[in-house]
Amino acid sequence: MGRGRAKAxxxxxxxxxxxxxxxxxxxxxxxxxxxxxxxxxxxxxDSRWDEDEDDDRWAPGDR
Known part of the structure; x- marks a missing residue:
């Protein structure tokens, strides 16, 4: 037990x-x-992140 004091x-x-x-x-x-x-x-x-650049990296190889 002892949860009552922490919750309070x-x-x-x-x-x-x-x-x-x-x-x-x-x-x-x-x-x-x-x-x-x-x-x-x-x-x-922010130029470090561009959604279009990283889409191909996560796409399956068989298109």
């Missing part, structure tokens, strides 16, 4: 995370977003 702790931590709302510095957030607006790197821009 997990429930307490989950509840704290769900309802905790720290003070947000909106000015700092706005400045950070403006700085990053010119430096966006998304998954669509």
């Amino acid at each position: 702790k997990q429930t307490k931590v989950a509840r704290e995370l769900k309802y905790y709302s720290p003070d947000t510095d909106l000015r700092a957030l706005e400045q950070e977003l403006h700085q990053q607006s010119g430096q966006q790197h998304g998954p669509a821009e």
Whole structure:
């Protein structure tokens, strides 16, 4: 047994995370977003991965 104490702790931590709302510095957030607006790197821009290149590698040899 002994699961009750661990589960109670997990429930307490989950509840704290769900309802905790720290003070947000909106000015700092706005400045950070403006700085990053010119430096966006998304998954669509990632040149290391191209779906079309890897399709043949996983396709069966008998076509």
